[in-house]
Amino acid sequence: MFNAELIGVHVGKKTDKKEADLHAILAEADALKKPIKTVWQEGEPVQVILKTVVEEQIDLLILGALQKENLLKYYVGSIARKLTRKASCSILLLIKPSIIRQACKHIVVNGLKDNKTEKTIKTAVLFSKQLLCKKMTIVEEISQSELQVKVDDDKSLRKATIVKERLKNREDQRVKNILKAIECEDISIKMQSIFGTRGYSIGHYAKIKRADLLVMNAPTNIGILDRIFPHDIEYILSELPTDVLIVK
Amino acid sequence: MNKKNTFKTFLGEIPRNLFSGFVVSLIALPLGLGLALASGAPPISGIIAAIVGGIVVSLIGGSKVTITGPGNGLVVVILSAITVLGNGDMYQGYLYTLAAIVLSGILLIILGFLRMGALGDFFPSSAIQGMLAAIGIGIFAKQIHVMLGNLEAKGSIVELLIQVPEGIFKFISTDNSSMFYAGLIGVVSLLIMVFYSKIRNRYFQLIPAPMWIVVLSVGLYYYFEMFSATDYPISKSLLIALPNDILSNFAFPDFGKVSQIEFIGAVISITLIASIESLLSIKAVDKLDPLKRRSNVNKDIRALGLATVISGFLGGLNVVTVIARSSVNVNNKGSNRSANFFHALFLVAFVLLFATELRKIPLSALAAILVFTGYKLAAPEKLIKVFNIGSEQLLIFIATLLVTISTSLISGILAGIIITFIIHVIINKNIFLFLKNVLKPNVLMFTEDGKYYVSVKNFSSFLNYTKLKSKLDQIPESQEAIVDFSLCDFVDHSVMENMNNYSETFERKGGHFEVIGLDDSKPGSEHPFALRKILPKHRVPKKGVLTKRQKFIQKISEEMHYSYDAFSDLEMKELPNFGYFKTRKIDKVSNVLTNNDCTIFDVQFSEGEMIAKQVIKATMLHIHTKTKLPKFTLDKEGVFEYILHFSGYKDIDIDAHPDFSKRFYLSGKNEEKIRAFFTDELILFFESNKQYHIEATAVGLLVLSNERVASVKEIKALAYFGASLQKIIEKC
Numbered sequence: 001m002f003n004a005e006l007i008g009v010h011v012g013k014k015t016d017k018k019e020a021d022l023h024a025i026l027a028e029a030d031a032l033k034k035p036i037k038t039v040w041q042e043g044e045p046v047q048v049i050l051k052t053v054v055e056e057q058i059d060l061l062i063l064g065a066l067q068k069e070n071l072l073k074y075y076v077g078s079i080a081r082k083l084t085r086k087a088s089c090s091i092l093l094l095i096k097p098s099i100i101r102q103a104c105k106h107i108v109v110n111g112l113k114d115n116k117t118e119k120t121i122k123t124a125v126l127f128s129k130q131l132l133c134k135k136m137t138i139v140e141e142i143s144q145s146e147l148q149v150k151v152d153d154d155k156s157l158r159k160a161t162i163v164k165e166r167l168k169n170r171e172d173q174r175v176k177n178i179l180k181a182i183e184c185e186d187i188s189i190k191m192q193s194i195f196g197t198r199g200y201s202i203g204h205y206a207k208i209k210r211a212d213l214l215v216m217n218a219p220t221n222i223g224i225l226d227r228i229f230p231h232d233i234e235y236i237l238s239e240l241p242t243d244v245l246i247v248k
Numbered sequence: 249m250n251k252k253n254t255f256k257t258f259l260g261e262i263p264r265n266l267f268s269g270f271v272v273s274l275i276a277l278p279l280g281l282g283l284a285l286a287s288g289a290p291p292i293s294g295i296i297a298a299i300v301g302g303i304v305v306s307l308i309g310g311s312k313v314t315i316t317g318p319g320n321g322l323v324v325v326i327l328s329a330i331t332v333l334g335n336g337d338m339y340q341g342y343l344y345t346l347a348a349i350v351l352s353g354i355l356l357i358i359l360g361f362l363r364m365g366a367l368g369d370f371f372p373s374s375a376i377q378g379m380l381a382a383i384g385i386g387i388f389a390k391q392i393h394v395m396l397g398n399l400e401a402k403g404s405i406v407e408l409l410i411q412v413p414e415g416i417f418k419f420i421s422t423d424n425s426s427m428f429y430a431g432l433i434g435v436v437s438l439l440i441m442v443f444y445s446k447i448r449n450r451y452f453q454l455i456p457a458p459m460w461i462v463v464l465s466v467g468l469y470y471y472f473e474m475f476s477a478t479d480y481p482i483s484k485s486l487l488i489a490l491p492n493d494i495l496s497n498f499a500f501p502d503f504g505k506v507s508q509i510e511f512i513g514a515v516i517s518i519t520l521i522a523s524i525e526s527l528l529s530i531k532a533v534d535k536l537d538p539l540k541r542r543s544n545v546n547k548d549i550r551a552l553g554l555a556t557v558i559s560g561f562l563g564g565l566n567v568v569t570v571i572a573r574s575s576v577n578v579n580n581k582g583s584n585r586s587a588n589f590f591h592a593l594f595l596v597a598f599v600l601l602f603a604t605e606l607r608k609i610p611l612s613a614l615a616a617i618l619v620f621t622g623y624k625l626a627a628p629e630k631l632i633k634v635f636n637i638g639s640e641q642l643l644i645f646i647a648t649l650l651v652t653i654s655t656s657l658i659s660g661i662l663a664g665i666i667i668t669f670i671i672h673v674i675i676n677k678n679i680f681l682f683l684k685n686v687l688k689p690n691v692l693m694f695t696e697d698g699k700y701y702v703s704v705k706n707f708s709s710f711l712n713y714t715k716l717k718s719k720l721d722q723i724p725e726s727q728e729a730i731v732d733f734s735l736c737d738f739v740d741h742s743v744m745e746n747m748n749n750y751s752e753t754f755e756r757k758g759g760h761f762e763v764i765g766l767d768d769s770k771p772g773s774e775h776p777f778a779l780r781k782i783l784p785k786h787r788v789p790k791k792g793v794l795t796k797r798q799k800f801i802q803k804i805s806e807e808m809h810y811s812y813d814a815f816s817d818l819e820m821k822e823l824p825n826f827g828y829f830k831t832r833k834i835d836k837v838s839n840v841l842t843n844n845d846c847t848i849f850d851v852q853f854s855e856g857e858m859i860a861k862q863v864i865k866a867t868m869l870h871i872h873t874k875t876k877l878p879k880f881t882l883d884k885e886g887v888f889e890y891i892l893h894f895s896g897y898k899d900i901d902i903d904a905h906p907d908f909s910k911r912f913y914l915s916g917k918n919e920e921k922i923r924a925f926f927t928d929e930l931i932l933f934f935e936s937n938k939q940y941h942i943e944a945t946a947v948g949l950l951v952l953s954n955e956r957v958a959s960v961k962e963i964k965a966l967a968y969f970g971a972s973l974q975k976i977i978e979k980c
Contacts, residue, residue: 160722
């Protein structure tokens with residue numbers, strides 16, 4: 001797939017036993033178009049992987065991840081999370097890797113009003129073509145504060161409903177403009193606008209809709225404050241609803 | 249254009265609001281005096297609160313048919329504030345408490361601007377229930393002694409309760425005639441309060457029960473004055489004391505204790521109770537509003553805050569939204585805020601014109617009203633209701649109640665919150681579920697094919713209910729909404745209760761509200777827990793033994809080829825559409841007899857709230873018609889109907905049938921269509937049969953005779969009447 005070169009990174013001592021194991025695993029897998037290159041290195045996992053990413057000019061990092069973090073890991077961070085937060089390339093987080101490939105049926109993409117969104121949607125379309133996925137939903141998350149109307153009584157409720165409709169149309173239009181430039185005839189693309197907290201809503205949505213892949217923009221920058229007052233991608237990371245692809 | 253129209257309707261509705269305001273003021277007067285007395289404040293302070301509240305809130309408030317004034321929930325708080333701050337000097341304590349009232353008003357205004365007026369949403373509902381019950385017991389314990397003519401009883405709530413048997417004995421054996429007569433009036437007044445709702449005579453019910461008490465006790469005074477040789481036996485200390493110059497003799501708050509801890513505690517508890525009581529009342533009254541409008545809670549809280557500040561400066565009590573008076577307003581067809589305004593004006597008039605007569609009211613008569621109120625707040629039915637939801641709710645309820653009675657209100661509600669939380673943790677055996685997720689936004693709402701879909705994740709309890717509420721409030725009630733709890737590990741009772749409220753509101757306004765995802769959390773399964781149970785509304789009643797009446801009905805149902813279901817879980821969706829049920833809340837439908845399109849059923853519904861609440865069971869017939877009908881109501885002609893409907897539609901007389909027009913009161917919107925619909929045959933049928941109250945919507949007819957459950961014979965007659973009527977209508 002993707003005609004890419006696969007690089008396996010193993011952090012730890014290179015032993016004959018491990019090498020044999022790895023070869024055994026690879027032998028079971030489908031034949032690759034390009035030979036796998038394995039990097040054996042010792043050291044702190046996060047640092048090693050990050051370094052390899054830079055050295056080998058890797059485009060996509062594939063990681064297995066825990067579905068739910070516990071309280072300690074949430075703040076200290078597991079390896080996968082740390083990588084997600086720091087890596088300079090796109091990342092694919094797999095929560096339930098299975099030996100037999102499950103067909104990917106539904107991809108949820110974020111359609112935030114952001115410069116990166118166009119690239120994210122393009123990547124998502126590319127992925128869905130490769131995975132032969134027929135259904136894609138672009139979720140536009142609209143922040144509650146953009147609504148500017150507080151619902152108090154019947155009158156303000158009517159007003160809020162109208163404003164919402166207008167915002168929804170505006171967002172739909174924006175996404176449609178992006179889609180114009182992309183070839184995606186054979187995929188059915190739906191648009192869904194959600195009023196809610198950014199990042200969280202899309203994760204929740206993906207979970208409800210039982211999406212197989214969630215494609216997200218990479219966060220701009222994340223500090224410790226963001227983890228205490230989580231937003232955007234942090235929500236997704238703390239409770240992975242499904243496999244997640246973060247596009248950088 | 250639209251503006252002009254609303255102004256026109258406003259003008260048109262003034263007469264009925266004036267009338268409604270008048271009836272409400274009849275209740276507000278004795279209640280205002282009584283609540284103030286029970287709070288340990290001068291009686292006039294309650295009237296001041298009602299007057300200021302009525303004027304201010306009607307001008308700038310955000311709700312439509314609510315009535316504002318002194319609230320019964322605050323009695324206990326204010327009494328304890330006056331006692332504590334005054335250190336024995338009640339009047340000085342009252343002045344300090346006025347300052348606390350002013351500050352709590354300011355707090356309410358701030359909360360209103362912060363859109364946090366609905367403090368009640370942050371507390372578990374069983375804890376609030378427990379707290380209200382504790383307040384009821386507090387009022388009851390104190391006032392029962394006053395009702396028996398004894399002003400001397402003192403002590404904590406528990407001590408006062410223990411003294412009750414002794415008080416009764418003292419009352420019977422006393423040789424103090426003043427005390428005995430006062431007590432007698434008190435007991436009679438209590439009987440009036442209790443039996444008032446049982447007498448369904450329209451003339452009698454024109455005057456509310458508390459006013460009957462006032463009228464009768466004042467009448468008694470004049471009887472002694474004019475006809476009897478003996479003097480009025482009740483001494484002056486047992487009568488109401490009003491200042492001589494009522495409108496120029498205002499008390500002014502004393503801010504001397506502002507920095508003291510007791511003072512701050514008083515401010516907080518007053519604010520808390522004022523907010524909770526107002527919110528509960530506003531919510532309940534919104535359900536009664538025939539025009540189904542939604543109140544702007546925060547705007548109302550701001551208005552109540554301002555009214556409280558003004559009232560406090562004039563020497564009045566807190567202003568809150570009160571449910572009993574509001575429900576009386578709705579029942580008397582009050583339609584907008586002007587009713588509240590008029591109620592205040594009438595109060596001013598009463599106080600100015602009848603000050604002498606008011607001074608003749610014995611304290612025991614007012615205490616009787618409060619004893620009844622206190623009992624209603626803490627009635628055993630509430631305990632049973634809470635127990636039915638779950639034994640853990642009973643635990644929360646009782647713990648809150650006991651802590652509130654034995655310490656103070658704030659510690660009571662805190663105890664309620666803590667116990668609720670501990671119980672939730674124990675039930676889930678997982679504290680992290682709460683700790684980790686409490687701050688996360690757990691609600692997702694989006695529209696899908698025109699439906700609103702709301703999904704809730706992790707857990708949903710009183711801790712994070714406001715998040716869910718803010719989403720649900722954005723859904724127009726005429727739409728379809730689905731709330732999915734399937735991603736929730738835990739849903740608590742407060743949330744379930746609120747979901748039930750939403751579902752009622754949606755149904756009233758023509759929408760649909762459904763809760764899904766709780767099917768696999770039945771009671772008795774992995775979580776034997778009522779909190780996750782399906783809505784009580786849909787709870788199918790247990791199969792029981794049939795009563796005699798039910799057996800008879802079963803028998804005649806076989807004779808008449810009707811199918812019968814005693815414990816029907818059928819919902820009569822058509823009922824709320826009838827004008828009759830506009831101000832009445834349907835509780836349940838049972839004993840259903842059906843035959844094609846005819847349905848005879850017992851319906852239980854309630855009118856009013858709190859002390860004005862009357863639960864009524866009645867048998868009715870509903871016919872689902874195939875032809876489209878014009879909307880109309882048909883009633884027995886009488887003088888009284890005329891008074892009640894003077895602002896509605898006119899009586900439609902059919903010239904060709906003078907007898908019919910004389911005997912029946914027919915009204916409706918579309919006069920032409922109604923005339924066309926009432927053919928000679930139909931009129932002949934109505935003339936020759938028993939007169940029922942009949943209402944028609946486009947697709948159905950509702951027939952009822954009296955507001956009670958019908959006997960088996962009457963059911964037979966009703967069924968026969970229905971069948972013939974249906975035949976004639978289908979012919980038309």
